[in-house]
Amino acid sequence: MLCTTKNSIRWMVMLCVVWFACPGPSQGQVKVQVGLDGVGDHADWFQHRRVGILTNHTGRDSRGRTILEVFRQMPQVKVTALFAPEHGLFGAAEAGQDIRDNHYEQVAVYSVYGQTRKPTPAMLEDVDVLVFDMQDVGARYYTYISTLTLALEAAAEQGKPFVVLDRPNPLNGVAVEGNILDRQFASFVGMHPIPERHGMTVGELAKMINGEGWLTGHVRADLRVVVAAGWKRTMWFDQTGLTFVPPSPNIKELDAAVIYPGTCLLEGTNVSEGRGTERPFLQFGAPWLNAGELRIALQRMNLPGVEFQPAHFTPLDSKYKDQPCQGIRIQITDRQVLNAFRAGLGI
Numbered sequence: 001m002l003c004t005t006k007n008s009i010r011w012m013v014m015l016c017v018v019w020f021a022c023p024g025p026s027q028g029q030v031k032v033q034v035g036l037d038g039v040g041d042h043a044d045w046f047q048h049r050r051v052g053i054l055t056n057h058t059g060r061d062s063r064g065r066t067i068l069e070v071f072r073q074m075p076q077v078k079v080t081a082l083f084a085p086e087h088g089l090f091g092a093a094e095a096g097q098d099i100r101d102n103h104y105e106q107v108a109v110y111s112v113y114g115q116t117r118k119p120t121p122a123m124l125e126d127v128d129v130l131v132f133d134m135q136d137v138g139a140r141y142y143t144y145i146s147t148l149t150l151a152l153e154a155a156a157e158q159g160k161p162f163v164v165l166d167r168p169n170p171l172n173g174v175a176v177e178g179n180i181l182d183r184q185f186a187s188f189v190g191m192h193p194i195p196e197r198h199g200m201t202v203g204e205l206a207k208m209i210n211g212e213g214w215l216t217g218h219v220r221a222d223l224r225v226v227v228a229a230g231w232k233r234t235m236w237f238d239q240t241g242l243t244f245v246p247p248s249p250n251i252k253e254l255d256a257a258v259i260y261p262g263t264c265l266l267e268g269t270n271v272s273e274g275r276g277t278e279r280p281f282l283q284f285g286a287p288w289l290n291a292g293e294l295r296i297a298l299q300r301m302n303l304p305g306v307e308f309q310p311a312h313f314t315p316l317d318s319k320y321k322d323q324p325c326q327g328i329r330i331q332i333t334d335r336q337v338l339n340a341f342r343a344g345l346g347i
Contacts, residue, residue: 031241035165035203035226036061036070036133042226045129045163047076052119052127054083054112054151057091058135058167058245067133067165068105079107080126085134085147086113087248094249094317095275113143117188118150121158129161130154135247136202138171139261140181140190144247148202149191149209156210156221164225166203168240170257173199173233177261177341196341197261203227236335250280258335259306262344272325276317283311284347285327287320294328301346305338307331 036059039046051071053059059067071079082089088099089109098114110116110123124130132151134144148164155162178196186192192214194200200208203225209215210223230240237244237254244254251257256279263281266273271289274280285291291310298308311329315321328347332338 031239032168032231032235033062033229034167034242035228036067038226038229039070039165040074042163042224043074043077045161045224046071046074049128050078050080050126051129051131052081052083052124053079053131053133054085054119054147055131055133056085056087056089058247059133059165060245062242064243067131068107071131081123082107082109083112083119083123083151084109086143088113091246091248112147112151117147119154124154124158124160127160129163131163131165132202132206133165133167134202135167135245136169136205137247137251137257137260138169138197138199139264140178140192140194140196140198141264143188145202145205146188146191148206149215152206152210152221152223153215153219156215156219159222161222161224162206164203164206164223166201166225166228168228168231168235168237168242169199169201170237170244170254171197171199171261172236173201173231175199177339199233201228201231250275252278252280253282255332256281258332258338259330259340259343262340262342263330263347265344266347270319272315272319272327274313274315275319276315276321277313279329283313283327283329285311285313285325287323287325289326291326291328294326298328298346303338303343303346305332305334305336306343307333 053067055067061070071077084099087093093099099111101111102109132148136144152162176195176197176199180195181190181193183193206223210221246252260281263273263284266284271284271286274283295308295310309329311327314324
């Protein structure tokens with residue numbers, strides 16, 4: 001018995017030594033593989049075909065390679081067109097700014113955020129298969145999902161296969177917040193009867209939109225999705241090991257995406273949502289507000305997971321440009337209990 005106990009202790013010590021000697025997963029270590037990482041496993045979908053890609057600056061694999069680089073390294077695949085959404089191919093254009101047709105590395109770039117928002121038959125003439133790869137923000141009011149919808153519709157109408165290279169929902173795939181859109185109020189900002197914080201990836205949304213017959217005329221595309229391997233629904237983006245690339249100019253950090261389902265509601269008011277400052281959506285205000293009184297009123301609501309601090313800022317763009325504003329800076333204290341949409345209504 002004593003010998004067995006000694007051996008057990010010896011093995012436990014050895015296991016502990018091995019455990020601590022082996023490097024654990026670092027913050028920068030990749031755990032999740034995005035759809036673009038797995039595209040080579042589906043090379044037959046693209047070989048001997050002309051490929052059109054709807055993407056932007058977020059279309060990178062876990063090694064940082066752009067989608068154009070990845071597809072150009074695939075044998076017998078030719079990229080013949082790129083399609084640029086709101087904010088443009090490089091994600092630099094401000095919200096609402098029209099994107100123009102252009103060329104990038106000898107490839108035609110067609111705008112789908114300007115006079116044309118749906119790929120036309122002429123744009124798809126030299127395309128055999130259409131690919132979508134962009135990082136979504138996880139909220140209904142974000143135009144990338146509308147662009148996905150119209151591109152999926154165009155592919156269905158033109159008989160072109162449509163491939164979504166999926167990415168994690170940055171706000172996790174469990175929590176759902178907000179109302180279901182009343183379809184009489186559908187617009188390019190929000191098209192579908194889904195919750196405001198929907199908890200789905202773009203690949204899952206594409207399957208729903210296609211499968212539920214939400215495309216015009218109830219057309220259905222030949223839809224294929226390359227999933228994000230290793231992603232678990234409980235994961236927030238900073239738990240994936242992937243690098244956070246701001247999906248648009250005013251979602252500068254993950255916390256901005258976390259609160260966005262709530263403070264984006266301020267876009268429809270006479271209060272600045274922080275555009276033109278260093279912390280859009282994480283601070284808000286107006287020249288006529290009293291920061292101290294507003295903070296007291298908000299603190300009385302006892303909203304979980306968030307604290308409010310007085311803020312003073314001068315937007316360099318958008319509402320109240322160059323005007324000193326008083327308002328609130330938001331500090332997220334516990335994103336697991338925060339209901340951003342409820343907080344936005346309270347604000």
